[in-house]
Amino acid sequence: MATYEPKNILITGAAGFIASHVANRLIRSYPHYKFLIYGKTGWIGGLLGKICEKQGIPYEYGKGRLQERSQLLQDIRNVKPTHVFNAAGVTGRPNVDWCETHKQDTIRTNVVGTLNLADVCREQGLLMINYATGCIFEYNAEHPEGSGIGFKEEDTPNFVGSFYSKTKAMVEELLKDYDNVCTLRVRMPISSDLSNPRNFITKIARYDKVVNIPNSMTILDELLPISVEMAKRDCRGIWNFTNPGVVSHNEILEMYKEYINPDFKWTNFTLEEQAKVIVAPRSNNEMDASKLKSEFPELLSIKESLIRNVFEPNRKVSTN
Numbered sequence: 401m402a403t404y405e406p407k408n409i410l411i412t413g414a415a416g417f418i419a420s421h422v423a424n425r426l427i428r429s430y431p432h433y434k435f436l437i438y439g440k441t442g443w444i445g446g447l448l449g450k451i452c453e454k455q456g457i458p459y460e461y462g463k464g465r466l467q468e469r470s471q472l473l474q475d476i477r478n479v480k481p482t483h484v485f486n487a488a489g490v491t492g493r494p495n496v497d498w499c500e501t502h503k504q505d506t507i508r509t510n511v512v513g514t515l516n517l518a519d520v521c522r523e524q525g526l527l528m529i530n531y532a533t534g535c536i537f538e539y540n541a542e543h544p545e546g547s548g549i550g551f552k553e554e555d556t557p558n559f560v561g562s563f564y565s566k567t568k569a570m571v572e573e574l575l576k577d578y579d580n581v582c583t584l585r586v587r588m589p590i591s592s593d594l595s596n597p598r599n600f601i602t603k604i605a606r607y608d609k610v611v612n613i614p615n616s617m618t619i620l621d622e623l624l625p626i627s628v629e630m631a632k633r634d635c636r637g638i639w640n641f642t643n644p645g646v647v648s649h650n651e652i653l654e655m656y657k658e659y660i661n662p663d664f665k666w667t668n669f670t671l672e673e674q675a676k677v678i679v680a681p682r683s684n685n686e687m688d689a690s691k692l693k694s695e696f697p698e699l700l701s702i703k704e705s706l707i708r709n710v711f712e713p714n715r716k717v718s719t720n
């Protein structure tokens with residue numbers, strides 16, 4: 401039964417004892433999903449489509465702009481989704497500093513657009529899985545660097561140093577009042593595609609100089625399929641969407657050297673020196689992933705996941 405993907409099944413005599421059991425079994429085994437995904441041209445949205453294809457889940461990308469309510473309603477009418485995934489957002493190019501000089505564009509998508517989609521989904525009785533950010537926290541006296549005390553889901557954001565983070569923190573607060581939303585706090589995403597310039601590993605391997613701070617991070621190869629499962633399980637509310645534990649820039653670059661390029665060298669600089677080459681400050685934090693881990697006990701720690709999902713599949717340095 402697991403390998404057969406039926407389109408339509410006609411059961412005769414479904415009111416009878418055996419046929420009614422067959423019908424119930426089929427409904428449980430082949431629930432009808434149809435995902436509507438926003439963010440077709442984006443990194444996370446693109447990966448989500450591939451996951452749906454791999455899992456045989458019917459999906460379509462939304463054509464509407466998030467801020468245009470009528471276009472979102474049109475998408476929902478056309479696609480008739482069971483779930484909506486919002487991987488659309490303004491992230492800035494070449495980086496989030498762009499948002500400092502494009503504040504209204506950032507608000508239009510990240511605030512007006514995200515709230516609009518959540519509101520439309522609520523009106524239509526749809527769960528919205530929202531790829532949000534954990535870059536709304538920074539280490540503080542109650543959560544010091546290296547302490548192992550991470551920020552929890554119920555903690556109030558304490559980092560609004562960049563305009564991007566400010567908009568994300570404000571929206572997260574407002575989305576708390578939408579019971580149809582599952583907010584996933586993604587951080588410093590990493591994927592097994594080391595050629596992608598958005599990949600945190602690729603970014604830091606290309607920088608002239610890097611800071612060295614432990615952070616919570618999200619291994620997309622492991623966590624995006626989990627977000628699909630969360631939709632199926634009807635998970636709602638806020639979730640720290642990171643692998644448990646932290647990893648520092650230098651620890652990642654040591655792995656890069658060990659698995660990819662033994663000649664790789666890098667130079668560190670301090671946060672004060674970094675501040676001179678960026679416009680807005682960046683968030684550094686540890687997030688408490690215990691809520692996600694209790695829902696998904698198989699979740700790997702950040703260092704295990706980095707090795708299993710990213711460095712081993714990309715290994716260039718032989719073990720002999």
Ligand SMILES: NC(=O)c1ccc[n+]([C@@H]2O[C@H](COP(=O)([O-])OP(=O)(O)OC[C@H]3O[C@@H](n4cnc5c(N)ncnc54)[C@H](OP(=O)(O)O)[C@@H]3O)[C@@H](O)[C@H]2O)c1
Pocket residue numbers: 438439440441442443444445464465466467486487488489490491492508509513531532533534586587588589598
């Ligand atoms: N990458 C990261 O470092 C990171 C970290 C934490 C959280 N996140 C969050 O995860 C989400 C997805 O990130 P990503 O890295 O996949 O972003 P991305 O590669 O920059 O893609 C963003 C997507 O959003 C779409 N979009 C932007 N404005 C839109 C609007 N008004 N209406 C409809 N679509 C719109 C873009 O489409 P067009 O090209 O057509 O505009 C694009 O498909 C974002 O909300 C981001 O804040 C990302």
